Amino acid sequence: MKRIRLGEIAHARSGDKGDSSNVGLIANNAAAYEILKEQLTEERVKAHFGGIVLGKVDRYEMPNLWCLNFILHDSLGGGGSESLKNDAQGKTHGQAMLLMEVEVPDDFEG
Amino acid sequence: MRKSVLIGNGQGFWGDSIDAPVRLMNDGPIDYVTLDYLAEVTMSIMQRQKNKNPERGYATDFVQLMKDTLPTIIDKNIKVVANAGGVNPKACREAIFAAARELGLSGLKIGIVEGDDILEDLPQLMQAGAEFKHLDTGQGFASFQEKVLSANVYVGAFPIAEALAEGAQVIVTGRGTDPGLVLGPLIHEFGWQADDLDLLAAGTVAGHILECGAQTTGGNFTRWWEVPDYASIGYPIVEANPDGTFVVTKHPGTGGMVTRETVSEQIVYEMGDPENYISPDVRVDFTTIQLEEIGKDRVLVSGIKGMPATDSYKVSMSYRKGFKASGTLTVSGPQAYEKAQKCGEIVWQRLQEAGCSFEETNSEYLGLNSCHGDINPTPDQINEIVLRLSAKDANADNLVRFGKEIAPLITNGPPGITGFAGGRPKPQEIVAFWPALIDKTLVQSRVTVEEV
Numbered sequence: 001m002k003r004i005r006l007g008e009i010a011h012a013r014s015g016d017k018g019d020s021s022n023v024g025l026i027a028n029n030a031a032a033y034e035i036l037k038e039q040l041t042e043e044r045v046k047a048h049f050g051g052i053v054l055g056k057v058d059r060y061e062m063p064n065l066w067c068l069n070f071i072l073h074d075s076l077g078g079g080g081s082e083s084l085k086n087d088a089q090g091k092t093h094g095q096a097m098l099l100m101e102v103e104v105p106d107d108f109e110g
Numbered sequence: 111m112r113k114s115v116l117i118g119n120g121q122g123f124w125g126d127s128i129d130a131p132v133r134l135m136n137d138g139p140i141d142y143v144t145l146d147y148l149a150e151v152t153m154s155i156m157q158r159q160k161n162k163n164p165e166r167g168y169a170t171d172f173v174q175l176m177k178d179t180l181p182t183i184i185d186k187n188i189k190v191v192a193n194a195g196g197v198n199p200k201a202c203r204e205a206i207f208a209a210a211r212e213l214g215l216s217g218l219k220i221g222i223v224e225g226d227d228i229l230e231d232l233p234q235l236m237q238a239g240a241e242f243k244h245l246d247t248g249q250g251f252a253s254f255q256e257k258v259l260s261a262n263v264y265v266g267a268f269p270i271a272e273a274l275a276e277g278a279q280v281i282v283t284g285r286g287t288d289p290g291l292v293l294g295p296l297i298h299e300f301g302w303q304a305d306d307l308d309l310l311a312a313g314t315v316a317g318h319i320l321e322c323g324a325q326t327t328g329g330n331f332t333r334w335w336e337v338p339d340y341a342s343i344g345y346p347i348v349e350a351n352p353d354g355t356f357v358v359t360k361h362p363g364t365g366g367m368v369t370r371e372t373v374s375e376q377i378v379y380e381m382g383d384p385e386n387y388i389s390p391d392v393r394v395d396f397t398t399i400q401l402e403e404i405g406k407d408r409v410l411v412s413g414i415k416g417m418p419a420t421d422s423y424k425v426s427m428s429y430r431k432g433f434k435a436s437g438t439l440t441v442s443g444p445q446a447y448e449k450a451q452k453c454g455e456i457v458w459q460r461l462q463e464a465g466c467s468f469e470e471t472n473s474e475y476l477g478l479n480s481c482h483g484d485i486n487p488t489p490d491q492i493n494e495i496v497l498r499l500s501a502k503d504a505n506a507d508n509l510v511r512f513g514k515e516i517a518p519l520i521t522n523g524p525p526g527i528t529g530f531a532g533g534r535p536k537p538q539e540i541v542a543f544w545p546a547l548i549d550k551t552l553v554q555s556r557v558t559v560e561e562v
Contacts, residue, residue, distance in 0.1 A: 007332075011331075011332035011333060011371060011375065012332055012375075013325075013330060013332070013375040013376070013378055013379050015379045015380035015381075016380065017380060017382060018246055018543070018545070019246075022378070022380060022381050022382065024374075024375065024377075024378025024379065024381055026371070026374050026375065026378065048485065049483070049485070050483050050484055050485065051483050051484065052482070052483045052485075060381075060383055060384050060385070061397075062378070062384050062396065062397050063397070064397050064398065064399055064400060064401075064413075065374045065377060065378070065399065065401070067374065067378055069378055069381050069382075069384055071382065077472070078542075079543075080150065080151065080542070080543055081151055081434075081538075081540050081541050081542065082431060082434075082502075082540055082542050084434060084436070084470060084471070084472035084500035084501070084502055085472065085474070085480075086474050086476060086480040086481065086498060087480065087481045092481040092482065094332070095332075095481075095482070096481065096482040096483075096485055098332070099482070099485050099486065
């Protein structure tokens with residue numbers, strides 16, 4: 001097994017919903033989707049984001065797009081115009097997700 | 111009935127490219143150009159403008175666009191559907207009519223959709239049983255009522271179809287859903303009915319794919335290095351069919367790209383529970399969407415399933431919630447991060463000693479970790495960093511005082527600090543949002559079509 005960053009086997013887009021952000025993480029192919037589904041638990045994703053996500057993380061599966069949709073609760077400092085954060089709308093959370101590492105077989109190609 | 115209809119989106123938000131709508135009209139065939147001008151914060155800005163001047167409160171950019179393009183849209187029989195009406199669709203229509211007269215045009219029919227603005231009706235609606243509990247927190251509304259700046263209902267797409275059926279070429283709405291700008295024309299063109307749930311769901315997905323403009327055609331795409339010619343990026347178009355299938359594409363010769371990946375990313379943008387996407391006209395199961403690349407810059411979308419709509423509309427209210435201010439300084443040279451941290455400490459200490467306290471403060475280090483926290487390790491050497499200090503308080507005077515405490519650091523703090531331009535940061539009023547629901551029976555849309 002080897003460790004790789006998600007950016008090698010997936011792409012992502014994020015946006016805001018009130019004081020939560022969502023990250024739609026899309027695998028490059030069906031095999032990569034299985035790896036995401038198996039390894040990216042709500043707990044692991046929350047741990048990856050550390051101090052950014054103060055609330056819980058919810059995960060939804062969209063097998064039709066090879067996508068996992070994560071809701072990062074309480075991650076925007078109040079959200080919208082209330083927030084004092086530089087990224088008040090979670091626009092960059094997708095890119096942050098792609099920095100996460102997963103384990104894949106040595107011969108795996110994303 | 112037409113075999114298929116071409117609908118594009120040339121404006122994902124107020125502030126998007128001013129050339130994009132014009133290029134949608136000129137760079138290839140198009141039947142409908144849709145334009146989205148309304149973010150939540152926009153409604154409160156427009157309401158304030160209307161309070162100052164009853165003839166304002168709409169997207170003035172749209173009137174300029176119409177001035178520039180009316181001859182084209184009349185010549186090519188392009189229909190335009192825009193939520194540019196904000197909190198004053200009537201005044202928006204009058205402004206376009208005035209522009210048409212200036213151009214010597216006649217026979218132009220403009221439809222407006224009203225009824226979404228319930229600000230004046232809040233007391234009666236509450237008497238009629240509307241509670242307006244906060245959708246996320248369940249908090250009661252009564253104590254916030256006096257601070258409310260705007261209150262608008264996300265109405266459905268059928269009023270847009272009605273205006274089209276009455277012959278309107280330009281349709282100006284207030285607050286409706288963004289996807290409704292696309293669904294409305296499809297309902298009109300193909301005669302879809304309120305119980306054609308799969309078709310309404312398909313039209314809603316088409317609208318969702320278009321609503322953020324170039325985010326479907328390569329904008330904000332993860333693998334940005336694969337995207338050709340960003341500078342002349344084409345805005346998205348759907349070729350929609352009566353059976354609810356559609357092809358996502360863009361005009362030939364424009365930049366950007368439409369692939370399974372770019373469309374997928376837009377589908378999941380701002381997504382909640384994908385099996386239950388709620389719109390006023392239908393609930394959509396986004397896990398039924400099937401994508402297939404059928405050519406260069408052509409993605410076929412099919413298989414979409416819908417479920418009956420809920421009994422309520424979403425309401426978006428904005429209200430005053432104190433003030434905030436932010437200021438930045440650029441910190442360079444050896445120990446840039448340590449010096450930036452020290453600057454922040456100095457500012458907050460001086461303010462405390464001046465007797466100034468805040469509900470909330472924030473110190474961020476742009477270039478290091480303001481977006482991604484500690485996901486990445488701190489590099490050994492940082493050449494320069496932008497310190498961003500922010501504060502929030504109910505008392506604007508505290509924020510004025512805060513604004514005076516940034517610049518002095520350039521001469522009375524650590525060395526290598528610059529980038530203080532544009533004057534002292536000023537307090538901005540915070541306009542917060544109050545999402546709620548309202549029973550559909552309490553809201554009535556009004557459609558009127560008039561001719562110049």
